[in-house]
Amino acid sequence: DTAVSQTPKYLVTQMGNDKSIKCEQNLGHDTMYWYKQDSKKFLKIMFSYNNKELIINETVPNRFSPKSPDKAHLNLHINSLELGDSAVYFCASSRLRGEAFFGQGTRLTVV
Amino acid sequence: GIQVEQSPPDLILQEGANSTLRCNFSDSVNNLQWFHQNPWGQLINLFYIPSGTKQNGRLSATTVATERYSLLYISSSQTTDSGVYFCAVGEGNSGGSNYKLTFGKGTLLTVNP
Numbered sequence: 001d002t003a004v005s006q007t008p009k010y011l012v013t014q015m016g017n018d019k020s021i022k023c024e025q026n027l028g029h030d031t032m033y034w035y036k037q038d039s040k041k042f043l044k045i046m047f048s049y050n051n052k053e054l055i056i057n058e059t060v061p062n063r064f065s066p067k068s069p070d071k072a073h074l075n076l077h078i079n080s081l082e083l084g085d086s087a088v089y090f091c092a093s094s095r096l097r098g099e100a101f102f103g104q105g106t107r108l109t110v111v
Numbered sequence: 112g113i114q115v116e117q118s119p120p121d122l123i124l125q126e127g128a129n130s131t132l133r134c135n136f137s138d139s140v141n142n143l144q145w146f147h148q149n150p151w152g153q154l155i156n157l158f159y160i161p162s163g164t165k166q167n168g169r170l171s172a173t174t175v176a177t178e179r180y181s182l183l184y185i186s187s188s189q190t191t192d193s194g195v196y197f198c199a200v201g202e203g204n205s206g207g208s209n210y211k212l213t214f215g216k217g218t219l220l221t222v223n224p
Contacts, residue, residue, distance in 0.1 A: 031210070033211070033212075040216075041148070041195055041216070041217055042214070042216055042217075043197065043199075043214040044214070045211045045212065045213070048209075048210070048211055055209060055210075056209055056211055058211075088152060090154065092212075096210060097141050097142065097201060097203065097210050098142075098159075099142070099144060099156065099159040100144065100199075100212055101156060102146075102154040102156075104152070104153055105152050105153070105154075107152075
């Protein structure tokens with residue numbers, strides 16, 4: 001059983017399009033996150049949700065909108081995609097302040 | 112926010128060699144994790160180690176929270192150990208409402224046969 005799963009694994013799209021990445025965890029955690037890994041492999045937090053409530057929004061453009069329909073799911077919707085949005089996006093989950101587990105990543109390429 | 116520095120940035124080893132990776136952080140942390148990002152991009156949990164020492168096979172880790180550093184030891188390295196090793200520290204207020212993991216820039220390890 002995959003603990004944190006995200007779909008799709010690869011996403012290639014044109015500039016200006018809108019796309020979504022889905023994330024689900026079956027660990028019973030109450031906190032979920034989105035991280036972005038840039039071309040230099042640096043991992044930076046974008047959003048954090050605790051019990052479906054947004055608790056961290058790290059100066060991410062408002063074209064990025066997370067949505068948490070329940071504690072097990074955290075989706076990321078991106079509007080008007082730009083070339084600079086190309087990166088690997090990781091979903092993660094944890095108990096609050098506990099050990100975090102990451103999904104396999106979604107490689108987004110904007111052309 | 113907390114600064115996390117990892118060293119060395121790059122490391123090349125021959126199979127069978129031992130190595131030590133270091134993680135320094137600038138302030139008190141709630142917890143600390145070590146990850147291995149394999150060549151396929153997966154982030155694999157190695158250790159959850161806010162303090163003390165843990166061992167898992169050929170890998171072990173030590174965190175000295177009072178001195179704000181952690182070490183990851185890899186013994187008898189294998190080619191499958193290649194990849195990027197990340198240290199990440201947990202920071203946030205006591206209530207946990209702004210808790211997050213802050214990552215270092217990683218150590219790129221290459222183990223040659």
